[in-house]
Amino acid sequence: MSAQEAITTTHAGLQGDLAGTLEGTLAQGTPAVLIVPGSGPTDRDGNSPLGIAAQSYKLLAEALAQRGIASVRIDKRGMFGSAAAVPDPNDVTVDDYVADIESWADRISQASGGQCVWLLGHSEGGLMTMAAAAKDPSRYCGLLLVASVARNLGDVLRAQLAANPANAPLLPEIDAIIAKLKAGDSVPAAGMHPALVPLFAPQVQGFLGSVFRQEPAEVIAAHDLPVLILNGSADLQTPAADARALANVRPDATLVILERANHVLKQVPDDTSAANLATYADPDLPLAPGVVDAIVEVVTGSDAS
Known part of the structure; x- marks a missing residue:
């Protein structure tokens, strides 16, 4: 050893x-x-x-x-x-x-x-x-x-979510959130579909945005x-x-x-x-x-x- x-x-x-x-x-x-x-x-x-x-x-x-x-x-x-x-x-x-x-x-x-x-x-x-x-x-x-x-990784995340047919109605909102975070903006949890809040929680949005820009x-x-x-x-x-x-x-x-x-x-x-x-x-x-x-x-x- x-x-x-x-x-x-x-x-x-x-x-x-x-x-x-x-x-x-x-x-x-x-x-x-x-x-x-x-x-x-x-x-x-x-x-x-x-x-x-x-x-x-x-x-x-x-x-x-x-x-x-x-x-x-x-x-x-x-x-x-x-x-x-x-x-x-x-x-x-x-x-x-x-x-x-x-x-x-x-x-x-x-x-x-x-x-x-x-x-x-x-x-x-x-x-x-x-x-x-x-x-x-x-x-x-x-x-x-x-x-x-x-x-x-924004594209990866979207593809993973799109792979589940149940997420189809949410894809336009998912696209919009990813685009906003990538641009350096934040997205209030209050206006988000409840199913997306755990994924795009306000406390991780800064990190996600920085990753999406890579x-x-x-x-x-x-x-x-x-x-x-x-x-x-x-x-x-x-x-x-x-x-x-x-x-x-x-x-x-x-x-x-x-x-x-x-x-x-x-x-x-x-x-x-x-x-x-x-x-x-x-x-x-x-x-x-x-x-x-x-x-x-x-x-x-x-x-x-």
Whole structure:
């Protein structure tokens, strides 16, 4: 087992520390990866009180350390170990998360002799790392995009809602809300259809608007850093088509589609959604074959097999 230790950072925009776990050793000549978690209450280990206990980030960090790559996995501002950083975890924007990523990158770089840092973003975290690299690519070695969406998240959300025929009468209102939030406006809950209030609640509108203004195809093309685009063929949330679309924008990127791997980077035994979702609650199931090799190969610049 590799050594784990607590690590923190903070910056002027916060009221307290951001907390994470360092796996391996930060040192000159040792590559370092910052693991940025996915959407909602996803913690540094890749778990969530919403029914996810796959330990994906913890398993990944341990595997990388065994291959000589250090990592820091983090709790987002306002959540878990980073709860003291801000009073309200919903009061956040993409720019806020980018500022946190920059603070973490500086902390890791200072501890490892001034080296650049690799950014690994999972799911929504992929969009945050793309935004960070687009803002200031000089801080980073490259991007490791895992199950990252290629489409505007406003379009993704609309498509998900439109897939349910029962939502058809609400689609014009949904379109209007997404357009207003994308433009930086707010939408009063009082005038909203009650079924839409949980989704577009006033406390998350600032975040949603900032996300809807991000165009993955633009931010991934804003620099020439090395990029790994990794997706599972059995991902129920981010289809492999998204990975291929990102790779079309960055044809120089390394594209890896892992057969039967799912959104939490576990291998699924069959094509049923029940078997797929069962892996979300299984911390003892190892990462899908090929996940670690793909990352190691890009980070070290050599064939990991």
